[in-house]
Amino acid sequence: MNHLLLYCRPGFEKECAAEIRDVAEAEGIYGYCKLEDNSGYVLYVTHESGAALRLVDEADFSKLIFARQWVACLPVVDEISADDRISPLLEKVAELPPCQSVMVEPADTTDGREMQRFCNSFSSAFSQKLRRSKLLADANPYRLHIFALTGTCFYLGVAPVENSAPWPMGIMRLKFPNAAPSRSTLKLEEAWHWFVPPHEWQHYISGGLKAADLGAAPGGWTWQLVKQNMFVTAVDNGPMAESLMESGQVTHKPEDAFTFQPAKNLDWMVCDIVDKPARVTDLMIRWLVNGWCRETVFNLKLPMKQRYTEVRSCLAMIETALEEAGFKYRMAAKHLYHDREEITCHIRIL
Ligand SMILES: C[S@@+](CC[C@H](N)C(=O)[O-])C[C@H]1O[C@@H](n2cnc3c(N)ncnc32)[C@H](O)[C@@H]1O
Structure with a gap:
Protein backbone atom coordinates (compact mmCIF):
# COMPACT_ATOMS: atom_id res chain seq x y z
CA MET A 1 0.00 0.00 0.00
CA ASN A 2 1.47 3.35 -0.95
CA HIS A 3 -1.66 5.51 -0.76
CA LEU A 4 -2.62 7.41 2.36
CA LEU A 5 -6.06 9.00 2.37
CA LEU A 6 -6.63 11.88 4.78
CA TYR A 7 -10.04 13.39 5.53
CA CYS A 8 -10.20 17.09 6.37
CA ARG A 9 -12.62 20.02 6.49
CA PRO A 10 -13.31 21.10 2.88
CA GLY A 11 -11.14 24.13 2.12
CA PHE A 12 -8.22 22.94 4.25
CA GLU A 13 -6.72 20.41 1.82
CA LYS A 14 -3.50 22.42 1.34
CA GLU A 15 -2.86 22.58 5.09
CA CYS A 16 -3.61 18.88 5.45
CA ALA A 17 -1.19 18.10 2.58
CA ALA A 18 1.62 20.31 3.92
CA GLU A 19 1.26 18.68 7.31
CA ILE A 20 1.33 15.06 6.14
CA ARG A 21 4.43 15.75 4.05
CA ASP A 22 6.17 17.05 7.21
CA VAL A 23 4.98 14.15 9.37
CA ALA A 24 5.97 11.55 6.75
CA GLU A 25 9.40 13.11 6.24
CA ALA A 26 10.01 12.96 9.99
CA GLU A 27 9.47 9.17 9.66
CA GLY A 28 11.85 8.98 6.66
CA ILE A 29 8.93 8.51 4.23
CA TYR A 30 8.73 10.56 1.04
CA GLY A 31 5.96 11.07 -1.46
CA TYR A 32 3.64 13.58 -3.08
CA CYS A 33 0.06 14.77 -2.53
CA LYS A 34 -2.90 14.75 -4.89
CA LEU A 35 -5.60 17.17 -3.89
CA GLU A 36 -8.56 19.12 -5.14
CA ASP A 37 -9.75 22.29 -3.38
CA ASN A 38 -12.91 21.83 -1.28
CA SER A 39 -12.99 18.05 -1.83
CA GLY A 40 -12.61 17.29 1.91
CA TYR A 41 -9.75 14.85 1.40
CA VAL A 42 -6.11 14.56 0.37
CA LEU A 43 -4.28 11.60 -1.11
CA TYR A 44 -0.63 11.22 -0.17
CA VAL A 45 1.24 8.78 -2.41
CA THR A 46 4.50 7.40 -1.04
CA HIS A 47 7.43 6.64 -3.34
CA GLU A 48 8.15 3.42 -1.45
CA SER A 49 5.54 0.68 -1.68
CA GLY A 50 4.03 -0.33 1.66
CA ALA A 51 5.08 2.95 3.27
CA ALA A 52 1.50 4.19 3.80
CA LEU A 53 0.80 1.33 6.19
CA ARG A 54 4.12 1.92 7.95
CA LEU A 55 3.18 5.58 8.35
CA VAL A 56 -0.18 4.92 10.06
CA ASP A 57 1.49 2.27 12.22
CA GLU A 58 4.47 4.35 13.28
CA ALA A 59 3.57 8.06 13.20
CA ASP A 60 1.30 9.45 15.92
CA PHE A 61 -2.17 10.36 14.61
CA SER A 62 -2.76 12.72 17.54
CA LYS A 63 0.06 14.95 16.21
CA LEU A 64 -1.95 15.78 13.08
CA ILE A 65 -3.85 19.05 13.27
CA PHE A 66 -5.74 19.22 9.98
CA ALA A 67 -6.49 15.53 9.30
CA ARG A 68 -9.72 14.20 10.79
CA GLN A 69 -8.86 10.65 9.80
CA TRP A 70 -6.14 8.73 7.98
CA VAL A 71 -6.45 5.52 6.02
CA ALA A 72 -3.66 3.50 4.38
CA CYS A 73 -5.38 2.37 1.22
CA LEU A 74 -5.23 0.62 -2.13
CA PRO A 75 -5.39 2.61 -5.37
CA VAL A 76 -8.90 3.77 -6.25
CA VAL A 77 -11.36 1.00 -7.18
CA ASP A 78 -13.79 2.30 -9.78
CA GLU A 79 -16.41 1.17 -12.25
CA ILE A 80 -17.89 -1.13 -9.64
CA SER A 81 -21.26 -2.33 -10.87
CA ALA A 82 -24.21 -0.98 -8.87
CA ASP A 83 -25.79 -4.47 -9.29
CA ASP A 84 -23.11 -6.17 -7.20
CA ARG A 85 -20.74 -4.03 -5.23
CA ILE A 86 -20.06 -6.62 -2.58
CA SER A 87 -18.18 -9.28 -4.60
CA PRO A 88 -15.47 -7.04 -6.14
CA LEU A 89 -14.98 -5.17 -2.84
CA LEU A 90 -14.67 -8.46 -0.94
CA GLU A 91 -11.84 -9.45 -3.28
CA LYS A 92 -10.06 -6.20 -2.44
CA VAL A 93 -10.50 -6.73 1.31
CA ALA A 94 -8.37 -9.88 0.93
CA GLU A 95 -5.43 -7.60 0.03
CA LEU A 96 -5.73 -5.64 3.31
CA PRO A 97 -4.55 -6.47 6.85
CA PRO A 98 -7.13 -8.03 9.23
CA CYS A 99 -9.85 -5.73 10.55
CA GLN A 100 -12.31 -5.68 13.43
CA SER A 101 -15.00 -3.39 12.01
CA VAL A 102 -15.96 -1.46 8.90
CA MET A 103 -16.97 2.15 8.17
CA VAL A 104 -18.32 3.23 4.80
CA GLU A 105 -17.93 7.00 4.58
CA PRO A 106 -18.49 9.87 2.15
CA ALA A 107 -16.50 13.12 2.04
CA ASP A 108 -17.81 15.95 4.24
CA THR A 109 -19.09 17.94 1.23
CA THR A 110 -22.52 18.72 -0.21
CA ASP A 111 -22.14 15.87 -2.73
CA GLY A 112 -20.81 13.62 0.02
CA ARG A 113 -23.78 14.29 2.30
CA GLU A 114 -26.08 13.09 -0.47
CA MET A 115 -24.18 9.77 -0.33
CA GLN A 116 -24.70 9.39 3.43
CA ARG A 117 -27.80 7.17 3.25
CA PHE A 118 -26.18 4.89 0.71
CA CYS A 119 -23.05 4.69 2.91
CA ASN A 120 -25.07 3.75 6.00
CA SER A 121 -27.02 1.00 4.29
CA PHE A 122 -24.00 -0.35 2.39
CA SER A 123 -22.00 -0.31 5.62
CA SER A 124 -24.44 -2.60 7.39
CA ALA A 125 -24.83 -4.95 4.37
CA PHE A 126 -21.06 -5.20 3.85
CA SER A 127 -20.33 -5.60 7.53
CA GLN A 128 -22.79 -8.53 7.73
CA LYS A 129 -21.17 -10.15 4.73
CA LEU A 130 -17.67 -9.72 6.20
CA ARG A 131 -18.76 -11.20 9.53
CA ARG A 132 -20.41 -14.17 7.87
CA SER A 133 -17.24 -14.71 5.84
CA LYS A 134 -15.21 -14.53 9.11
CA LEU A 135 -13.28 -11.54 7.76
CA LEU A 136 -13.89 -9.37 10.82
CA ALA A 137 -12.77 -10.26 14.34
CA ASP A 138 -12.72 -8.12 17.49
CA ALA A 139 -9.08 -8.88 18.23
CA ASN A 140 -7.82 -7.52 14.89
CA PRO A 141 -5.85 -4.26 15.12
CA TYR A 142 -7.31 -2.37 12.15
CA ARG A 143 -10.60 -0.80 11.12
CA LEU A 144 -11.65 -1.18 7.48
CA HIS A 145 -12.58 2.09 5.78
CA ILE A 146 -14.44 2.35 2.51
CA PHE A 147 -14.41 5.93 1.28
CA ALA A 148 -17.18 6.35 -1.26
CA LEU A 149 -16.51 9.00 -3.91
CA THR A 150 -19.64 7.87 -5.79
CA GLY A 151 -21.81 4.74 -5.67
CA THR A 152 -19.34 3.03 -8.02
CA CYS A 153 -15.96 4.50 -7.07
CA PHE A 154 -14.22 3.74 -3.75
CA TYR A 155 -11.00 3.84 -1.80
CA LEU A 156 -10.53 0.80 0.44
CA GLY A 157 -8.05 0.84 3.26
CA VAL A 158 -7.29 0.46 6.93
CA ALA A 159 -6.60 2.61 9.98
CA PRO A 160 -5.10 1.26 13.22
CA VAL A 161 -7.89 1.29 15.80
CA GLU A 162 -5.53 2.61 18.48
CA ASN A 163 -4.00 5.29 16.27
CA SER A 164 -6.86 6.97 14.40
CA ALA A 165 -10.15 8.77 15.04
CA PRO A 166 -12.87 6.41 16.36
CA TRP A 167 -15.79 8.31 14.74
CA PRO A 168 -17.23 7.88 11.22
CA MET A 169 -15.67 10.49 8.88
CA GLY A 170 -13.42 11.42 11.82
CA ILE A 171 -16.24 13.65 13.05
CA MET A 172 -17.37 13.67 16.65
CA ARG A 173 -21.11 14.38 16.58
CA LEU A 174 -22.24 16.19 19.70
CA LYS A 175 -25.73 17.20 20.66
CA PHE A 176 -26.12 20.88 21.44
CA PRO A 177 -27.11 21.21 25.10
CA ASN A 178 -30.15 23.51 25.10
CA ALA A 179 -29.23 25.05 28.44
CA ALA A 180 -25.87 26.32 27.14
CA PRO A 181 -25.75 30.04 26.29
CA SER A 182 -23.97 29.67 22.92
CA ARG A 183 -23.14 27.11 20.23
CA SER A 184 -19.43 27.68 20.96
C1 LIG B 1 -16.04 33.94 20.33
S1 LIG B 1 -16.58 34.90 21.65
C2 LIG B 1 -16.49 33.79 23.01
C3 LIG B 1 -17.62 32.85 23.09
C4 LIG B 1 -17.59 32.04 24.36
N1 LIG B 1 -16.45 31.14 24.42
C5 LIG B 1 -18.85 31.21 24.49
O1 LIG B 1 -18.75 30.00 24.42
O2 LIG B 1 -19.92 31.79 24.68
C6 LIG B 1 -15.21 35.92 21.95
C7 LIG B 1 -15.36 36.81 23.17
O3 LIG B 1 -14.08 37.39 23.42
C8 LIG B 1 -14.32 38.66 24.00
N2 LIG B 1 -13.07 39.44 23.90
C9 LIG B 1 -12.46 39.90 22.79
N3 LIG B 1 -11.34 40.58 23.15
C10 LIG B 1 -11.27 40.51 24.50
C11 LIG B 1 -10.35 41.02 25.46
N4 LIG B 1 -9.27 41.71 25.08
N5 LIG B 1 -10.59 40.77 26.76
C12 LIG B 1 -11.67 40.07 27.16
N6 LIG B 1 -12.57 39.57 26.29
C13 LIG B 1 -12.36 39.80 24.98
C14 LIG B 1 -15.50 39.21 23.22
O4 LIG B 1 -16.17 40.20 24.00
C15 LIG B 1 -16.33 37.97 23.00
O5 LIG B 1 -17.34 37.88 23.99
Whole structure:
Protein backbone atom coordinates (compact mmCIF):
# COMPACT_ATOMS: atom_id res chain seq x y z
CA MET A 1 0.00 0.00 0.00
CA ASN A 2 1.47 3.35 -0.95
CA HIS A 3 -1.66 5.51 -0.76
CA LEU A 4 -2.62 7.41 2.36
CA LEU A 5 -6.06 9.00 2.37
CA LEU A 6 -6.63 11.88 4.78
CA TYR A 7 -10.04 13.39 5.53
CA CYS A 8 -10.20 17.09 6.37
CA ARG A 9 -12.62 20.02 6.49
CA PRO A 10 -13.31 21.10 2.88
CA GLY A 11 -11.14 24.13 2.12
CA PHE A 12 -8.22 22.94 4.25
CA GLU A 13 -6.72 20.41 1.82
CA LYS A 14 -3.50 22.42 1.34
CA GLU A 15 -2.86 22.58 5.09
CA CYS A 16 -3.61 18.88 5.45
CA ALA A 17 -1.19 18.10 2.58
CA ALA A 18 1.62 20.31 3.92
CA GLU A 19 1.26 18.68 7.31
CA ILE A 20 1.33 15.06 6.14
CA ARG A 21 4.43 15.75 4.05
CA ASP A 22 6.17 17.05 7.21
CA VAL A 23 4.98 14.15 9.37
CA ALA A 24 5.97 11.55 6.75
CA GLU A 25 9.40 13.11 6.24
CA ALA A 26 10.01 12.96 9.99
CA GLU A 27 9.47 9.17 9.66
CA GLY A 28 11.85 8.98 6.66
CA ILE A 29 8.93 8.51 4.23
CA TYR A 30 8.73 10.56 1.04
CA GLY A 31 5.96 11.07 -1.46
CA TYR A 32 3.64 13.58 -3.08
CA CYS A 33 0.06 14.77 -2.53
CA LYS A 34 -2.90 14.75 -4.89
CA LEU A 35 -5.60 17.17 -3.89
CA GLU A 36 -8.56 19.12 -5.14
CA ASP A 37 -9.75 22.29 -3.38
CA ASN A 38 -12.91 21.83 -1.28
CA SER A 39 -12.99 18.05 -1.83
CA GLY A 40 -12.61 17.29 1.91
CA TYR A 41 -9.75 14.85 1.40
CA VAL A 42 -6.11 14.56 0.37
CA LEU A 43 -4.28 11.60 -1.11
CA TYR A 44 -0.63 11.22 -0.17
CA VAL A 45 1.24 8.78 -2.41
CA THR A 46 4.50 7.40 -1.04
CA HIS A 47 7.43 6.64 -3.34
CA GLU A 48 8.15 3.42 -1.45
CA SER A 49 5.54 0.68 -1.68
CA GLY A 50 4.03 -0.33 1.66
CA ALA A 51 5.08 2.95 3.27
CA ALA A 52 1.50 4.19 3.80
CA LEU A 53 0.80 1.33 6.19
CA ARG A 54 4.12 1.92 7.95
CA LEU A 55 3.18 5.58 8.35
CA VAL A 56 -0.18 4.92 10.06
CA ASP A 57 1.49 2.27 12.22
CA GLU A 58 4.47 4.35 13.28
CA ALA A 59 3.57 8.06 13.20
CA ASP A 60 1.30 9.45 15.92
CA PHE A 61 -2.17 10.36 14.61
CA SER A 62 -2.76 12.72 17.54
CA LYS A 63 0.06 14.95 16.21
CA LEU A 64 -1.95 15.78 13.08
CA ILE A 65 -3.85 19.05 13.27
CA PHE A 66 -5.74 19.22 9.98
CA ALA A 67 -6.49 15.53 9.30
CA ARG A 68 -9.72 14.20 10.79
CA GLN A 69 -8.86 10.65 9.80
CA TRP A 70 -6.14 8.73 7.98
CA VAL A 71 -6.45 5.52 6.02
CA ALA A 72 -3.66 3.50 4.38
CA CYS A 73 -5.38 2.37 1.22
CA LEU A 74 -5.23 0.62 -2.13
CA PRO A 75 -5.39 2.61 -5.37
CA VAL A 76 -8.90 3.77 -6.25
CA VAL A 77 -11.36 1.00 -7.18
CA ASP A 78 -13.79 2.30 -9.78
CA GLU A 79 -16.41 1.17 -12.25
CA ILE A 80 -17.89 -1.13 -9.64
CA SER A 81 -21.26 -2.33 -10.87
CA ALA A 82 -24.21 -0.98 -8.87
CA ASP A 83 -25.79 -4.47 -9.29
CA ASP A 84 -23.11 -6.17 -7.20
CA ARG A 85 -20.74 -4.03 -5.23
CA ILE A 86 -20.06 -6.62 -2.58
CA SER A 87 -18.18 -9.28 -4.60
CA PRO A 88 -15.47 -7.04 -6.14
CA LEU A 89 -14.98 -5.17 -2.84
CA LEU A 90 -14.67 -8.46 -0.94
CA GLU A 91 -11.84 -9.45 -3.28
CA LYS A 92 -10.06 -6.20 -2.44
CA VAL A 93 -10.50 -6.73 1.31
CA ALA A 94 -8.37 -9.88 0.93
CA GLU A 95 -5.43 -7.60 0.03
CA LEU A 96 -5.73 -5.64 3.31
CA PRO A 97 -4.55 -6.47 6.85
CA PRO A 98 -7.13 -8.03 9.23
CA CYS A 99 -9.85 -5.73 10.55
CA GLN A 100 -12.31 -5.68 13.43
CA SER A 101 -15.00 -3.39 12.01
CA VAL A 102 -15.96 -1.46 8.90
CA MET A 103 -16.97 2.15 8.17
CA VAL A 104 -18.32 3.23 4.80
CA GLU A 105 -17.93 7.00 4.58
CA PRO A 106 -18.49 9.87 2.15
CA ALA A 107 -16.50 13.12 2.04
CA ASP A 108 -17.81 15.95 4.24
CA THR A 109 -19.09 17.94 1.23
CA THR A 110 -22.52 18.72 -0.21
CA ASP A 111 -22.14 15.87 -2.73
CA GLY A 112 -20.81 13.62 0.02
CA ARG A 113 -23.78 14.29 2.30
CA GLU A 114 -26.08 13.09 -0.47
CA MET A 115 -24.18 9.77 -0.33
CA GLN A 116 -24.70 9.39 3.43
CA ARG A 117 -27.80 7.17 3.25
CA PHE A 118 -26.18 4.89 0.71
CA CYS A 119 -23.05 4.69 2.91
CA ASN A 120 -25.07 3.75 6.00
CA SER A 121 -27.02 1.00 4.29
CA PHE A 122 -24.00 -0.35 2.39
CA SER A 123 -22.00 -0.31 5.62
CA SER A 124 -24.44 -2.60 7.39
CA ALA A 125 -24.83 -4.95 4.37
CA PHE A 126 -21.06 -5.20 3.85
CA SER A 127 -20.33 -5.60 7.53
CA GLN A 128 -22.79 -8.53 7.73
CA LYS A 129 -21.17 -10.15 4.73
CA LEU A 130 -17.67 -9.72 6.20
CA ARG A 131 -18.76 -11.20 9.53
CA ARG A 132 -20.41 -14.17 7.87
CA SER A 133 -17.24 -14.71 5.84
CA LYS A 134 -15.21 -14.53 9.11
CA LEU A 135 -13.28 -11.54 7.76
CA LEU A 136 -13.89 -9.37 10.82
CA ALA A 137 -12.77 -10.26 14.34
CA ASP A 138 -12.72 -8.12 17.49
CA ALA A 139 -9.08 -8.88 18.23
CA ASN A 140 -7.82 -7.52 14.89
CA PRO A 141 -5.85 -4.26 15.12
CA TYR A 142 -7.31 -2.37 12.15
CA ARG A 143 -10.60 -0.80 11.12
CA LEU A 144 -11.65 -1.18 7.48
CA HIS A 145 -12.58 2.09 5.78
CA ILE A 146 -14.44 2.35 2.51
CA PHE A 147 -14.41 5.93 1.28
CA ALA A 148 -17.18 6.35 -1.26
CA LEU A 149 -16.51 9.00 -3.91
CA THR A 150 -19.64 7.87 -5.79
CA GLY A 151 -21.81 4.74 -5.67
CA THR A 152 -19.34 3.03 -8.02
CA CYS A 153 -15.96 4.50 -7.07
CA PHE A 154 -14.22 3.74 -3.75
CA TYR A 155 -11.00 3.84 -1.80
CA LEU A 156 -10.53 0.80 0.44
CA GLY A 157 -8.05 0.84 3.26
CA VAL A 158 -7.29 0.46 6.93
CA ALA A 159 -6.60 2.61 9.98
CA PRO A 160 -5.10 1.26 13.22
CA VAL A 161 -7.89 1.29 15.80
CA GLU A 162 -5.53 2.61 18.48
CA ASN A 163 -4.00 5.29 16.27
CA SER A 164 -6.86 6.97 14.40
CA ALA A 165 -10.15 8.77 15.04
CA PRO A 166 -12.87 6.41 16.36
CA TRP A 167 -15.79 8.31 14.74
CA PRO A 168 -17.23 7.88 11.22
CA MET A 169 -15.67 10.49 8.88
CA GLY A 170 -13.42 11.42 11.82
CA ILE A 171 -16.24 13.65 13.05
CA MET A 172 -17.37 13.67 16.65
CA ARG A 173 -21.11 14.38 16.58
CA LEU A 174 -22.24 16.19 19.70
CA LYS A 175 -25.73 17.20 20.66
CA PHE A 176 -26.12 20.88 21.44
CA PRO A 177 -27.11 21.21 25.10
CA ASN A 178 -30.15 23.51 25.10
CA ALA A 179 -29.23 25.05 28.44
CA ALA A 180 -25.87 26.32 27.14
CA PRO A 181 -25.75 30.04 26.29
CA SER A 182 -23.97 29.67 22.92
CA ARG A 183 -23.14 27.11 20.23
CA SER A 184 -19.43 27.68 20.96
CA THR A 185 -19.98 25.40 23.94
CA LEU A 186 -19.53 22.43 21.59
CA LYS A 187 -15.96 23.49 20.80
CA LEU A 188 -14.77 23.05 24.36
CA GLU A 189 -16.68 19.80 24.75
CA GLU A 190 -15.21 18.43 21.50
CA ALA A 191 -11.72 19.62 22.51
CA TRP A 192 -11.92 17.77 25.81
CA HIS A 193 -12.97 14.57 24.04
CA TRP A 194 -10.08 14.84 21.56
CA PHE A 195 -7.39 15.80 24.04
CA VAL A 196 -8.29 14.17 27.34
CA PRO A 197 -8.72 10.38 27.31
CA PRO A 198 -11.79 9.09 29.24
CA HIS A 199 -9.74 7.62 32.09
CA GLU A 200 -8.21 11.06 32.82
CA TRP A 201 -11.48 13.00 33.12
CA GLN A 202 -12.04 12.11 36.72
CA HIS A 203 -8.77 13.74 37.70
CA TYR A 204 -8.35 16.58 35.20
CA ILE A 205 -11.91 17.71 34.38
CA SER A 206 -13.55 17.43 37.73
CA GLY A 207 -15.49 19.11 40.49
CA GLY A 208 -13.84 21.72 42.71
CA LEU A 209 -11.14 22.72 40.19
CA LYS A 210 -10.62 26.44 39.61
CA ALA A 211 -10.67 27.88 36.10
CA ALA A 212 -10.49 31.16 34.20
CA ASP A 213 -12.38 31.65 30.95
CA LEU A 214 -10.82 34.46 28.87
CA GLY A 215 -13.25 35.96 26.36
CA ALA A 216 -16.06 34.14 28.16
CA ALA A 217 -19.27 35.91 27.09
CA PRO A 218 -22.02 34.88 26.76
CA GLY A 219 -20.74 31.74 28.49
CA GLY A 220 -20.77 28.60 26.32
CA TRP A 221 -17.33 27.51 27.54
CA THR A 222 -18.02 28.66 31.11
CA TRP A 223 -21.18 26.51 30.97
CA GLN A 224 -19.04 23.42 30.25
CA LEU A 225 -16.71 24.25 33.16
CA VAL A 226 -19.67 24.83 35.50
CA LYS A 227 -21.24 21.56 34.32
CA GLN A 228 -18.09 19.82 35.55
CA ASN A 229 -18.61 21.60 38.90
CA MET A 230 -15.60 23.88 38.51
CA PHE A 231 -15.41 27.43 39.90
CA VAL A 232 -14.92 29.90 37.08
CA THR A 233 -13.59 33.44 36.74
CA ALA A 234 -15.16 34.66 33.51
CA VAL A 235 -13.19 37.54 31.93
CA ASP A 236 -15.03 39.54 29.29
CA ASN A 237 -16.41 43.06 28.93
CA GLY A 238 -19.54 41.55 27.43
CA PRO A 239 -22.44 40.24 29.56
CA MET A 240 -22.56 36.67 30.83
CA ALA A 241 -25.82 34.66 30.66
CA GLU A 242 -27.91 35.21 33.81
CA SER A 243 -28.51 31.48 34.23
CA LEU A 244 -24.77 30.91 34.63
CA MET A 245 -24.34 33.68 37.18
CA GLU A 246 -27.18 32.11 39.21
CA SER A 247 -25.14 28.91 39.55
CA GLY A 248 -23.02 30.65 42.20
CA GLN A 249 -19.91 29.10 40.58
CA VAL A 250 -19.05 32.04 38.31
CA THR A 251 -17.32 35.34 39.09
CA HIS A 252 -17.58 37.80 36.21
CA LYS A 253 -14.61 40.16 35.66
CA PRO A 254 -15.48 42.75 33.00
CA GLU A 255 -11.82 43.34 32.13
CA ASP A 256 -9.31 43.09 29.31
CA ALA A 257 -8.09 39.48 29.21
CA PHE A 258 -4.70 40.60 27.89
CA THR A 259 -3.95 42.44 31.15
CA PHE A 260 -5.99 40.32 33.60
CA GLN A 261 -4.00 38.35 36.17
CA PRO A 262 -5.60 35.81 38.53
CA ALA A 263 -5.34 36.51 42.27
CA LYS A 264 -4.23 32.89 42.83
CA ASN A 265 -2.86 30.18 40.54
CA LEU A 266 -5.62 28.14 38.90
CA ASP A 267 -6.06 24.63 37.55
CA TRP A 268 -7.50 25.59 34.16
CA MET A 269 -7.52 28.53 31.79
CA VAL A 270 -9.58 28.43 28.59
CA CYS A 271 -9.51 31.15 25.96
CA ASP A 272 -11.82 31.73 23.00
CA ILE A 273 -10.73 35.26 22.05
CA VAL A 274 -10.69 36.03 18.33
CA ASP A 275 -7.45 37.98 17.91
CA LYS A 276 -4.14 37.73 16.08
CA PRO A 277 -2.72 34.23 16.65
CA ALA A 278 0.68 35.63 17.70
CA ARG A 279 -1.01 37.84 20.32
CA VAL A 280 -3.02 34.94 21.77
CA THR A 281 0.15 32.81 21.70
CA ASP A 282 1.99 35.41 23.82
CA LEU A 283 -0.92 35.47 26.28
CA MET A 284 -0.88 31.66 26.61
CA ILE A 285 2.89 31.68 27.17
CA ARG A 286 2.50 34.32 29.92
CA TRP A 287 -0.11 32.22 31.76
CA LEU A 288 1.82 28.97 31.50
CA VAL A 289 5.31 30.26 32.23
CA ASN A 290 4.06 32.21 35.28
CA GLY A 291 2.26 29.11 36.54
CA TRP A 292 -1.14 30.88 36.56
CA CYS A 293 -2.70 27.67 35.24
CA ARG A 294 -1.50 24.13 34.69
CA GLU A 295 -3.81 23.19 31.86
CA THR A 296 -5.37 25.13 29.01
CA VAL A 297 -7.60 24.84 25.95
CA PHE A 298 -7.45 27.82 23.58
CA ASN A 299 -8.19 28.78 20.02
CA LEU A 300 -5.79 30.18 17.47
CA LYS A 301 -7.51 32.07 14.68
CA LEU A 302 -6.12 31.09 11.30
CA PRO A 303 -4.84 33.90 9.07
CA MET A 304 -6.10 34.26 5.48
CA LYS A 305 -2.78 33.11 4.02
CA GLN A 306 0.04 30.84 5.17
CA ARG A 307 -2.32 29.14 7.62
CA TYR A 308 -0.16 26.06 8.18
CA THR A 309 3.07 28.07 8.53
CA GLU A 310 1.47 30.45 11.04
CA VAL A 311 0.09 27.61 13.15
CA ARG A 312 3.46 25.85 13.21
CA SER A 313 5.24 29.08 14.14
CA CYS A 314 2.82 29.79 17.06
CA LEU A 315 3.14 26.26 18.41
CA ALA A 316 6.94 26.40 18.08
CA MET A 317 6.98 29.66 20.07
CA ILE A 318 5.07 27.98 22.89
CA GLU A 319 7.36 24.94 22.83
CA THR A 320 10.47 27.10 22.98
CA ALA A 321 9.09 29.19 25.86
CA LEU A 322 8.06 26.14 27.89
CA GLU A 323 11.35 24.37 27.27
CA GLU A 324 13.40 27.45 28.18
CA ALA A 325 11.37 27.73 31.39
CA GLY A 326 12.19 24.07 32.14
CA PHE A 327 8.62 22.74 31.97
CA LYS A 328 7.61 19.24 30.98
CA TYR A 329 4.30 19.38 29.14
CA ARG A 330 1.87 17.68 26.81
CA MET A 331 0.67 19.68 23.83
CA ALA A 332 -1.72 18.91 20.97
CA ALA A 333 -3.70 20.92 18.46
CA LYS A 334 -6.64 20.02 16.25
CA HIS A 335 -8.81 21.59 13.61
CA LEU A 336 -12.02 20.45 15.29
CA TYR A 337 -15.31 19.75 13.55
CA HIS A 338 -16.79 22.73 15.41
CA ASP A 339 -13.86 24.97 14.41
CA ARG A 340 -14.01 26.99 11.24
CA GLU A 341 -11.23 29.50 10.67
CA GLU A 342 -9.41 28.51 13.85
CA ILE A 343 -7.70 25.55 15.46
CA THR A 344 -7.98 24.46 19.07
CA CYS A 345 -4.95 23.69 21.24
CA HIS A 346 -4.47 21.85 24.50
CA ILE A 347 -1.50 22.11 26.84
CA ARG A 348 -1.01 20.38 30.17
CA ILE A 349 1.98 21.10 32.37
CA LEU A 350 3.19 17.75 33.73
C1 LIG B 1 -16.04 33.94 20.33
S1 LIG B 1 -16.58 34.90 21.65
C2 LIG B 1 -16.49 33.79 23.01
C3 LIG B 1 -17.62 32.85 23.09
C4 LIG B 1 -17.59 32.04 24.36
N1 LIG B 1 -16.45 31.14 24.42
C5 LIG B 1 -18.85 31.21 24.49
O1 LIG B 1 -18.75 30.00 24.42
O2 LIG B 1 -19.92 31.79 24.68
C6 LIG B 1 -15.21 35.92 21.95
C7 LIG B 1 -15.36 36.81 23.17
O3 LIG B 1 -14.08 37.39 23.42
C8 LIG B 1 -14.32 38.66 24.00
N2 LIG B 1 -13.07 39.44 23.90
C9 LIG B 1 -12.46 39.90 22.79
N3 LIG B 1 -11.34 40.58 23.15
C10 LIG B 1 -11.27 40.51 24.50
C11 LIG B 1 -10.35 41.02 25.46
N4 LIG B 1 -9.27 41.71 25.08
N5 LIG B 1 -10.59 40.77 26.76
C12 LIG B 1 -11.67 40.07 27.16
N6 LIG B 1 -12.57 39.57 26.29
C13 LIG B 1 -12.36 39.80 24.98
C14 LIG B 1 -15.50 39.21 23.22
O4 LIG B 1 -16.17 40.20 24.00
C15 LIG B 1 -16.33 37.97 23.00
O5 LIG B 1 -17.34 37.88 23.99
